[in-house]
């Protein structure tokens with residue numbers, strides 16, 4: 001019995017390539033006292049991984065060259081040396097790493113009940129991205145009925161939830177996305193009121209202004225870069241800017257230089273606040289208690305984009321970083337139990 005894993009082979013200078021990772025085989029790991037051995041079923045690939053493989057300091061410890069690539073997953077317990085877990089349990093953790101079998105400790109490992117819906121939802125709408133949308137929108141965005149809310153990467157794992165929650169809060173929602181198909185889905189399935197294609201708009205500030213005739217009350221920033229520049233020029237008095245992600249600039253080789261908005265901050269007294277989901281770990285149950293019923297009742301829809309096969313995991317991450325994914329990007333590593 002061998003384990004396959006991807007290790008980081010080199011650091012990308014710009015957009016990652018598959019050659020930045022190397023597939024290696026190791027002996028099957030055994031769980032130590034208090035640990036469990038888990039068979040990976042689903043892996044999540046997420047934009048934050050770009051920061052973990054970059055040179056230099058980020059908000060979390062980076063991945064060393066030669067080390068297994070980090071990442072979250074959902075899998076089945078195959079051996080347990082911890083009293084709270086037994087073989088057959090389904091668990092989710094951010095500590096799976098890109099490997100077919102992982103040894104996990106109890107910290108940050110939560111059981112997933114298959115009776116509550118697809119177990120892969122624990123990596124999306126009922127996991128880190130869904131909770132990010134929920135806490136960041138309500139804590140920082142503070143939506144009010146009638147607010148205009150602009151969401152970048154609007155069809156993505158986080159953005160699709162933000163748009164629907166803002167709509168539930170009585171807001172007018174404007175999607176910014178990178179294809180007509182994504183925008184049509186945002187409008188028809190998620191109820192976004194307007195949309196802008198940031199890849200074809202040409203004059204992006206003018207296109208966004210046309211979609212937001214009353215200005216912007218909340219800008220939920222998943223991208224930074226040119227979309228954020230366009231949004232900042234339109235913010236209203238007392239606007240809230242949720243700084244959630246910077247995928248548009250995370251693979252850029254040099255520093256990002258753009259317009260300066262100090263005057264805009266003074267004129268509108270808007271507030272911009274950075275968000276990091278891990279600060280809210282102690283509130284996950286609260287968030288899941290709200291999101292869970294909405295998902296089960298069909299009030300919240302969720303689109304996933306599934307790549308099949310463990311060996312395609314680097315390709316799946318590159319899809320996300322280049323905008324090819326349409327919905328929450330997952331990798332199906334193995335069949336679920338009973339299939």
Ligand SMILES: NC(=O)c1ccc[n+]([C@@H]2O[C@H](COP(=O)([O-])OP(=O)(O)OC[C@H]3O[C@@H](n4cnc5c(N)ncnc54)[C@H](OP(=O)(O)O)[C@@H]3O)[C@@H](O)[C@H]2O)c1
Pocket residue numbers: 046047048128129132153154155156157158159176177178179182198222223225227243244245246247248249275276277278320321322323324325326327328329
């Ligand atoms: N702060 C936190 O705690 C936290 C937690 C989760 C996620 N995030 C951040 O939230 C953002 C969205 O994450 P996600 O998991 O939901 O990913 P996602 O939206 O499912 O996928 C990424 C999307 O980003 C867009 N994109 C890629 N390159 C771009 C570019 N150069 N310019 C503009 N858009 C680009 C693409 O959509 P289009 O085709 O529509 O452009 C792509 O589909 C990321 O920045 C991520 O880092 C932050």
